[in-house]
Amino acid sequence: MSTKLVCEEYFGGCPQCGEAHWANVHKSHWCFCPHHRVRWSAGENIFSSWHSETEADWRRNREMLSQYREVKPIEMGDPIPMAIEAESSVTALLRRIAGQIGGAA
Secondary structure, eight states: OOOOOBOOOTTOBOTTTOOOEEEEETTEEEEEETTTTEEEEEEESSSGGGGGOOHHHHHHHHHHHHTSEEOOOBOTTSBOHHHHHHHHHHHHHHHHHHHHHHHHO
C-alpha cells in the first residue's frame, strides 16, 4: 500500500491529511474531515444527490457541520502535510536501523 503524498480530491482536501467526506444541506454541498473536525464549501447544486435527501437528513448534516471549523482546503495536487511528515519520519527511522545493522556487522 502506498501513501498518498498529494491531495487527490477534486473539491479539495483537509489541510492536514488531505481527506474529504461529503454532506449536503439542501442544495449546498460541503466537504469535511471528521478526524480534524474541519469543513469547506464545495458549491451549490452541483450534484443531484440532495434531491433524494430529506429535511431530517439536512438537519443532521447541518448540526454535524456546525461542530466543525470552516477552513480553506488544500487543492488537488497540493502536498499533504501529514503524509510528507510521515514519509520523512519513516525514511529517517529506516536510515537509523540500516546504520545500526551495518554497524553491528
